[in-house]
Amino acid sequence: MFRQLILPTIFLVLGYGFWISPDFKEIAAGVAVFLFGMLSLEEGFKAFTGGLLEKLLKRTTNKLWKSLSFGVISTTLMQSSSLVSVITISFLSAGLISLTAGVGIIFGANLGTTTGAWLVAGLGLKVKISAYAMPMLVFGILLIFQKSKELKGIGYVLAGLGFLFLGIHYMKEGFEAFKDTLDLTAYAVRGYPGVFLFTLIGLFATVIMQSSHATLVLIITALSAQQITYENALALAIGANIGTTITAIIGSLSANIEGRRLAVAHLIFNTVTGFVAILFIYQLTMAVDSISYFVGIEADNYTLKLAVFHTIFNSIGVILMLPVIPSMVRFLERRLKAKETSRRSAPKYLSQSASDLPEAMLAAVRQETQHLYDNAASIIAGGLSLPLNAIHSNKSLEDVIFNARTVIPTNIDQQYEESVKSLYADIVDFSSSYQGELSADQVEELFRLRAAGRDIVEAIKDTKHLQKNLSRYFIADNPYIHHEYNTLRMRLASVLRELHKVRQKSENDSATILSLDRLRLDMEEYDQNLNHNLSSLIRQKLISGPMSVSLMNDSGYASDVTRKLVQMGEVLFSESDLRTKSIEQSLSLSDEELTEMMHSQHNNGKDRSIL
Amino acid sequence: MKISKLIKKAETYARSDELKRKEKKKYLKKVIKKLRKHEDKLRQEYDSCTDFEKSRQLKQEIALAYNQRKKGVKILKSLKKKKRDRD
Incomplete structure (x- = not known):
C-alpha cells in the first residue's frame, strides 16, 4: 500500500513544485x-x-x-x-x-x-x-x-x-x-x-x-x-x-x-x-x-x-x-548463510543478477555445469561401487579397487532425478532465456557449455547401463571375469581422478587440457586389448559366451563415458580465453584420429621416429 | 541495390573474414607453441625415466601432443592457403 503511494506522491510534490x-x-x-x-x-x-x-x-x-x-x-x-x-x-x-x-x-x-x-x-x-x-x-x-x-x-x-x-x-x-x-x-x-x-x-x-x-x-x-x-x-x-x-x-x-x-x-x-x-x-x-x-x-x-x-x-x-x-x-x-536446501539439485550460481552481463552469465553457466558434474561424479562413482572421495584421494587406485569389494547400492535413476535432472533443466532454461547481446565467441562458448551439460547427463545414462553387469561380475567367483570388470572400474576411476586433478590445478594451460585426450587413448587401447583377451578366454573356456558379450557391451559403455567426460572436462576445466578455447577444441583428436594414431604407433613403430 | 554498394558490402565482408583468419592464426600459433614446449618437457622426462609403466605413459603422451600439434600445423597451413587463394 505504502509502496504504491510513493510514486504518485513524488509526482504530486514535483508537479506542485513545477507549478509554483x-x-x-x-x-x-x-x-x-x-x-x-x-x-x-x-x-x-x-x-x-x-x-x-x-x-x-x-x-x-x-x-x-x-x-x-x-x-x-x-x-x-x-x-x-x-x-x-x-x-x-x-x-x-x-x-x-x-x-x-x-x-x-x-x-x-x-x-x-x-x-x-x-x-x-x-x-x-x-x-x-x-x-x-x-x-x-x-x-x-x-x-x-x-x-x-x-x-x-x-x-x-x-x-x-x-x-x-x-x-x-x-x-x-x-x-x-x-x-x-x-x-x-x-x-x-x-x-x-x-x-x-x-x-x-x-x-x-x-x-x-x-x-x-x-x-x-x-x-x-x-x-x-x-x-x-x-x-x-x-x-x-x-x-x-x-x-x-x-x-x-x-x-x-x-x-x-x-x-x-x-x-x-x-x-x-x-x-x-x-x-x-x-x-x-x-x-x-x-x-x-x-x-x-x-x-x-x-x-x-x-x-x-x-x-x-x-x-x-x-x-x-x-x-x-x-x-x-x-x-x-x-x-x-x-x-548471512545460504538457505539450507535439501535439494542437491538447487542451482547455486544461476541468479537474476548473474544475467546482467554476458561474462557473468557465461561464468554462472560454467560454474553451475561444474556443480552438475559434481553431482554426476558421485552418481558415476556409486555406479562403479566406489566412494568418490577415495577416487579423489592420493591412494593408489589398485588399493581403492581392492578395498571396495562390496556393491554400494546406488539407484542411478533415482539419484539422477534428485540431483541432476532439474539442475540440468535450470541451466538450459537460464542460458536459453538470456536476453542480452552475445559476441560470436560467447555464443560458441554457450554452445560448448550446453554440450558439456549434455555429455554429463549422457555419461550418467551410460553408467546406468554399465552398472547392471558390473555390480554382478566384479564380485563374481569367476576370477577372470572378476578381473576384467575390476579393470573396467579402474579405468573409469582413473578418468574421474584425472579430471579432478586437472580441475584442482591452479593454472590449466592448453597443453594440460589437451593432454586429457590421453584418457580416451587409454580406454581405446584397453578396448583393443580386451578384444584379444576375450578370444583367448573364450577359447580356453575360462568365461562363458554371455559373459563375454556383456563385457564387450560394457567396454563400449565405458568408452562412451570416458569420451563424454573428457569432452566435458576440456570445456569446463579450461581456463583459457574464449578464442584459445575454441582452438583447443579444434586440436582435440577425434575418435578416428586417435585410432589412426594408435595403429601407426603399433604397426610400423612410428612412435620410435617420433621419439 | 546498386552494384557499387554491393561491391562495398562484399569487400567489408571479405575484410572481416580476413581479420577472423588472422586472429585464428595468431591463437593457433600460440597453442602450437605451448604444445611444442609440453612435448619437449615430456621428452626430457622420458629420457630420464626408468619406470616401465611411466615411460609407456610418457611415450603415449608425447605421441598425443605430437599429433595434436601436427593437426594444428595442418589447420595453420590450410588457413595460409586460403589467404593465398583469395589473393
Whole structure:
C-alpha cells in the first residue's frame, strides 16, 4: 500500500513544485538530464565489457590492494559507483570473484566516487560546460546510429557525458535564478540537529535518485549559488554517501547469498564512515580548512572544500575498514548463510543478477555445469561401487579397487532425478532465456557449455547401463571375469581422478587440457586389448559366451563415458580465453584420429621416429 | 541495390573474414607453441625415466601432443592457403 503511494506522491510534490517555481523546474530537469546521462554512460560501458572486464577482474582481484585500486580506477572512469557495485555483485554471484575481492572493489569505488566532486567543483563550475555538452551530444547521437558495437558504445559514452554536463548546467542555472526569488539558506539549521537533519535529507534524496553522484552535483551547484550553507552541505554529502548503498541493496535482491553479503558490506562501510564523519564533523571541517590552505584552495571556495571533505571522509573510511575486511567477511559468512536446501539439485550460481552481463552469465553457466558434474561424479562413482572421495584421494587406485569389494547400492535413476535432472533443466532454461547481446565467441562458448551439460547427463545414462553387469561380475567367483570388470572400474576411476586433478590445478594451460585426450587413448587401447583377451578366454573356456558379450557391451559403455567426460572436462576445466578455447577444441583428436594414431604407433613403430 | 554498394558490402565482408583468419592464426600459433614446449618437457622426462609403466605413459603422451600439434600445423597451413587463394 505504502509502496504504491510513493510514486504518485513524488509526482504530486514535483508537479506542485513545477507549478509554483519555474526555477525549481529547471533544477529538477537538470537532475533528470544528469541521471539520463548516467544511464547512457552505463549503456556505453556495457558495450566494452566483452571479455575485457573478465580478464581485468581475474588479473586485478587476486590481492586486496589490487581490488581496491580496481574499484578506484573503474569508478573514476565510469563516474558511477552504483554501476561498479552492480557489476561487482553480478560477478560475485556468478562466482567470478571472491567476497574479499568484491568488498575491496566496493571500498575502492567509494574512494573513486570522490573524483566526481572534484570534477564538478573544480571544472564544472568554472568553465561553461554546456558549451562542451552540445558537440558531445551531437557526435554521440550520430555514433549511436552506427552499426558497429564499438562505435555505438563510444556514442553512448559521449552522449552520456554530454547529458551529464547539460544536467549540471541546468542545475547551476536553476540555482542561480532561484537565488533571486528565494533564499534557501534561511532554512539552514545550525549545530548537530542541522547535521542530522541534512544527513537525512541527503540520504533520502540519494535513495530517490539512486545516485550519490547526482546528489553531490546538486549539493555543489546549490552551494556555489549560496543556497545552502557549507555546514549543511557537508551533512548532505554524508547522507548521500549512506544513501548510495540503496542501489547495491536493490541489485543484491536478485543476487545469490554472496551478492547479498557484499551489499551488506557496502552498507556497513558507508554507515560506519558516515557515523564517524558525523561524530567528528567539526574536527573534519578543521582538517579540511588546513588541507585546503596547504594545497592553495581559497578559504571561501566552499565547493572545492566540499570535494576535499568528501575525499577525506571516504579515505578515513577506507583506512578504518581495510584492516577489518577479513573479519568482516568472516562475520558476513557466519551471519548471512545460504538457505539450507535439501535439494542437491538447487542451482547455486544461476541468479537474476548473474544475467546482467554476458561474462557473468557465461561464468554462472560454467560454474553451475561444474556443480552438475559434481553431482554426476558421485552418481558415476556409486555406479562403479566406489566412494568418490577415495577416487579423489592420493591412494593408489589398485588399493581403492581392492578395498571396495562390496556393491554400494546406488539407484542411478533415482539419484539422477534428485540431483541432476532439474539442475540440468535450470541451466538450459537460464542460458536459453538470456536476453542480452552475445559476441560470436560467447555464443560458441554457450554452445560448448550446453554440450558439456549434455555429455554429463549422457555419461550418467551410460553408467546406468554399465552398472547392471558390473555390480554382478566384479564380485563374481569367476576370477577372470572378476578381473576384467575390476579393470573396467579402474579405468573409469582413473578418468574421474584425472579430471579432478586437472580441475584442482591452479593454472590449466592448453597443453594440460589437451593432454586429457590421453584418457580416451587409454580406454581405446584397453578396448583393443580386451578384444584379444576375450578370444583367448573364450577359447580356453575360462568365461562363458554371455559373459563375454556383456563385457564387450560394457567396454563400449565405458568408452562412451570416458569420451563424454573428457569432452566435458576440456570445456569446463579450461581456463583459457574464449578464442584459445575454441582452438583447443579444434586440436582435440577425434575418435578416428586417435585410432589412426594408435595403429601407426603399433604397426610400423612410428612412435620410435617420433621419439 | 546498386552494384557499387554491393561491391562495398562484399569487400567489408571479405575484410572481416580476413581479420577472423588472422586472429585464428595468431591463437593457433600460440597453442602450437605451448604444445611444442609440453612435448619437449615430456621428452626430457622420458629420457630420464626408468619406470616401465611411466615411460609407456610418457611415450603415449608425447605421441598425443605430437599429433595434436601436427593437426594444428595442418589447420595453420590450410588457413595460409586460403589467404593465398583469395589473393
